[in-house]
Amino acid sequence: MAAARIYRRKWVLIRLPIAVLAVAAMAWLWQAVLPMPPTELTLSSGGPEGVYHAYAQRYAARFAEHGVMLRIASSGGAEENLRRLRGQAAPEAQLAFVQGGVSSAGSAEARSRVQTIARVDVEPLWIFSRVAGLDSLQQLQGLRVSLGPDGSGTRQLATALLAQVRLQPSDLATDSKLTGPGGVEAMRQGKLDAVLLVMSASSPLVKAYLQVPGVHLVQLSRGAALIERMPALQARLLPAGAIDPVARLPARDTTVLVSTASLLAQAELHPALQRLAASVAREVHEPPGLFHRAGEFPSLRRIEYPASAEARRTLARGLPWLERQLPFWWAQFTLRLLVICLPIALVAWWLARLVPAWLRWLIDSRLVRWYGELKYIEYDLEQDTVSGLDASRHIARLRQIDERMKAFTPPDDLLARWFTLRKHIWLVQLGLLKRRGR
Incomplete structure (x- = not known):
């Protein structure tokens, strides 16, 4: 009987294959459905003299605390950062700071990334x-x-602003591309008449421009009209002395146009790293700034690209319970143990017990059926009406059962019943032979 042979070798023929299949299923689900997050990321931050490069360094320190290496790649501006996020420029970046008002450029396919x-x-x-x-x-x-x-984001915004008043860069006497300390020096030497710059108020370059003799901060007289036509811009008041109270820079209260910067990510970035990025952004950007109150950032209001679902949940409710209780990598490992390994292990354990139990039931049922036939023959013998023909028929059937039992190798725990059944068959056969010879 095949069931008996399989049951006798259940560890090799049943439980080992189930264990191998369970491990293979765990490995496949671990890699294909719920892979571990990568250990290295690239953040495209902007120019090395900008405040976002300093922010990026703080991000790298926070990510390192969670066991993730964050490489910082400086860039020429928002457009290059977007190309890196889309994989259109090297080095490819998974995270980037992008200035508001310029991030809406690009096709629908590019934006979806x-x-x-x-x-x-x-x-x-x-x-x-x-x-x-x-x-x-x-x-x-x-x-x-x-x-x-x-x-750069500065050039895109400046070009868009000039277009609002029907000017082109070619309408300028000089369309300079100087930036950073080079632009400050050009203003000091009188080689430039004006500079448009999009940069955080905490950047040293802003203070450097205000300290150049003869240079003043411009307040646009028709800023409200520009805001109406360019929704990415807002008006904020810069108080006198806000940049440097001692030197009283700027010298008077000035209304400036502002945009917002966003932390963007590749859409395919691992969900756990999206949550981690949102959590780190909260740590870095939650304190107050010159133009915003504490807790105003990070936020997902007035965004230009679709919000990450993971980031939205993290900003609203914080990290998941498991990631709050355990270090980042231990939380990821434990999650996969609970979601992948534990259910499969339970199913494998259940099958490893169910299949042998089913085979043993098949073996038991075969023995019970033979016992039933033997009991039927014994009942006929008790009636004392068995003819010689009936006795011959019963003897032939008992011989068939006995031959089949010889080919049947029961498991060890059923050997006693097997021997008992054969002994009963021999006894019944003996009684039938005596009755036939009578």
Whole structure:
């Protein structure tokens, strides 16, 4: 009987294959359905002199505490950061800071590859000028102006602002691309008349421009009209002395246009790393700034790219319970043990017990059926009406059962019943032979 042979070798033929299949299923689900997060990421931060490079360094320190290496890649601006997120520029980045107002560019397919982790900070538009009385964008015509380097968020926003007053970069006497300390020095030497710059108020470059003799911060007289046509911009008041109270920079209260910067991520970034990025953003950006209150950032209001579902849940409710109780990697490992390994292990354990029990039931039922036939023959013998023909028929049937029992090798725990049944068969056969010879 095949069931008996399989049952006798149940550890090799049943339980071992079940264990192997269970381990294979765990490995496949672990790799294909719920893989572990990568251990290295790249964050495209902007220029090395900017505040977001400093933010990126704080991000790297926080990620390192969780066992994730965050490489910082400086860039020329928001456009390059977006290309890196989309895999269109090297090095490819999984996270990036992108200035508001320029991130909406690109096809629907390209936009679908990027998600918003959070809006993280306010970025003012600074217009520094050596020309007295300059208070409108139209007055930049014919002047030597720095609009920022190609591909930068500053240049895109500056070009869009000029287009609102029907100007092009070609309408300027000089369309300079100087930025950073080079732009400060050009203003000091009188080689530039104005500079447009999108940068955090805490950047040293802002203070450096305000300290150049003869340079003042421009307040646009028609800023409200620009805000109406460019929703990414808002107006904020910069109090006198807010940059440097001692030197009283700026010298007077000034209304400046501001946009917001966002932390973006590749849409396919591992969900656990999206949650971690949102949690780190909360730690880094939650304190107050010059243009925002404590707790205003990070947020997901007025975003330009779809919000990451993981980031939204993290910002609203914090990290999942398991990731709050355990270190990051231990939480990921434990989650997979609970979600993948434990259910499969329970199913495998259940099958490893059920299949042998079913086979033993089949073996038991065969023995019980033979016992039933033997009991039927014994009942006929008790009636004392068995003819010689009936006795011969019963003897032939008992011989068939006996032959089948010889080919049947029962498991060890059924040997006693097997021997008892054969003994009873021999006894009944003996009684039938005596009755036939009578």
